[in-house]
Amino acid sequence: MNNAALNELHTLRDLLRYAVSRFNAAQLSFGHGSDNAWDEAVYLLLHVLHLPLDTLEPFLDARLTSEEKKRCLEIVERRLDERVPAAYLTGEAWLQGHRFAVDPRVIVPRSPISELLVEALQPWIADPDEVDYVLDLCTGSGCLAILAALAFPNAQVDAVDLSEHALEVADLNIEQFGLDGRVATHRSDLFDQLPQCLYQLIVCNPPYVNDHSMESLPPEYRHEPTMALAGGDDGMDIVRRLLRDAPRFLDEGGVLVLEIGNEYENFVNAFPELEPVWLSTANTEDQILMLTREQLAS
Numbered sequence: 001m002n003n004a005a006l007n008e009l010h011t012l013r014d015l016l017r018y019a020v021s022r023f024n025a026a027q028l029s030f031g032h033g034s035d036n037a038w039d040e041a042v043y044l045l046l047h048v049l050h051l052p053l054d055t056l057e058p059f060l061d062a063r064l065t066s067e068e069k070k071r072c073l074e075i076v077e078r079r080l081d082e083r084v085p086a087a088y089l090t091g092e093a094w095l096q097g098h099r100f101a102v103d104p105r106v107i108v109p110r111s112p113i114s115e116l117l118v119e120a121l122q123p124w125i126a127d128p129d130e131v132d133y134v135l136d137l138c139t140g141s142g143c144l145a146i147l148a149a150l151a152f153p154n155a156q157v158d159a160v161d162l163s164e165h166a167l168e169v170a171d172l173n174i175e176q177f178g179l180d181g182r183v184a185t186h187r188s189d190l191f192d193q194l195p196q197c198l199y200q201l202i203v204c205n206p207p208y209v210n211d212h213s214m215e216s217l218p219p220e221y222r223h224e225p226t227m228a229l230a231g232g233d234d235g236m237d238i239v240r241r242l243l244r245d246a247p248r249f250l251d252e253g254g255v256l257v258l259e260i261g262n263e264y265e266n267f268v269n270a271f272p273e274l275e276p277v278w279l280s281t282a283n284t285e286d287q288i289l290m291l292t293r294e295q296l297a298s
Contacts, residue, residue: 002077006069012049013060015069016041019076029218032085032108033093040086044079047090048072083219093141100143100173105165107224109143111205112281113259113288117147124255124277124290125201131155133197135249137190137204137242140228142170142183144203149183152201157183160194163227190238191245198251204242205259210235210266235263236270243271243296250293259288 009015016038023037034040046053048071049064064072075089087093087108093100095109096118102108120128131152136145136159145159159174161167167185174183188194208231209217221229231237239260246256257279260267264286276289 002073005073006066009069010063011061012045012064015045015064015072015076016060019045019072022076022080026080028079028083029220032087032110032220034086040079041076044075044086044089045072047092048075053094084223085220088223093143095143096147098143098147098177100141100146101169101176102141103169104223105163105225106141106169107228109141111144111259112284113144113203113205113257114147115281116257116279116288117144117151117203120151121201121255121257125152128152129154131200133199133201133251134158135160135194135197135199135202137202138206138228138238139170139185140166140205142173142185144205145170145183146173146177146179148201148203149177149179155182155200158194158197158199159183159185160188160190161185162187162189163225166225166228190241191249194249197249198254199249200251200254202246202250202254202256203258204256206238206242207231208235208239208260208263210263213262231263234266234270235260236266239267240270243274243291246291247293247297250296252293254293256291256293256296257288258291261287 009018019041020037030040042056051059078089085108087102088104093102093109096114100109132155134148134155134157139145139159139161142159145157149157159170164187167187170185186194207229209229211233214230276291278286279288279290
């Protein structure tokens with residue numbers, strides 16, 4: 001604990017300035033909910049102080065008690081010393097305005113597929129009410145499965161992961177959202193242990209980081225489960241299996257929505273015969289693709 005900081009910093013504004021300076025000096029890596037030192041510091045301190053995460057201004061010049069300052073400085077020091085993603089420090093991650101419980105058993109929710117799900121994948125899915133079955137492969141914390149259940153109110157959603165530990169977190173989130181009856185978890189290696197079912201929609205954020213990129217990941221990402229990130233030599237190991245087997249589980253007219261991150265060139269090289277629709281979000285291009293059952297089965 002920095003006793004000088006404890007004695008000399010008094011307001012939330014003081015603590016924020018201090019945290020941002022320390023984060024920048026340490027050259028922390030962001031990307032687990034925020035992309036800069038200011039936003040991360042604001043989030044961590046408001047969380048510690050039990051203040052609304054979207055209401056900073058009224059509290060900036062409020063003086064903190066010694067105990068509050070101590071707790072704020074402790075989380076700042078942990079972020080610096082351990083290089084742990086903020087979500088693991090707070091036990092939560094926010095995605096599309098929804099709070100999800102997270103811990104190191106799962107990667108931190110950040111998939112841009114979430115942006116497409118809150119729009120019910122329109123115009124690609126004409127009527128969200130007519131979607132009966134949705135599959136979320138490599139579900140992790142269950143966030144995409146839960147967003148799918150909210151977007152498609154009549155759908156049964158299956159959330160699949162190979163990791164028992166990840167499914168424990170997914171089950172917790174499903175329960176917190178009150179979706180026990182509509183979102184079911186399954187332990188399966190992709191489709192291998194999954195009961196046969198025809199889905200109108202399959203979404204998947206698989207491990208896709210290529211070997212070279214895995215070797216150069218910042219420390220923050222190394223706290224996440226390796227099996228949820230590593231995609232093999234070209235990042236396409238899991239994707240190859242997924243595209244091979246998906247047609248058996250897609251209904252007529254069904255679609256697969258797949259995230260490949262920064263592996264566009266590796267995807268195109270691995271599957272030159274495919275012509276997917278590339279779906280854009282606010283911050284991504286060429287990172288999410290959509291394929292129909294007919295394309296995959298041909």
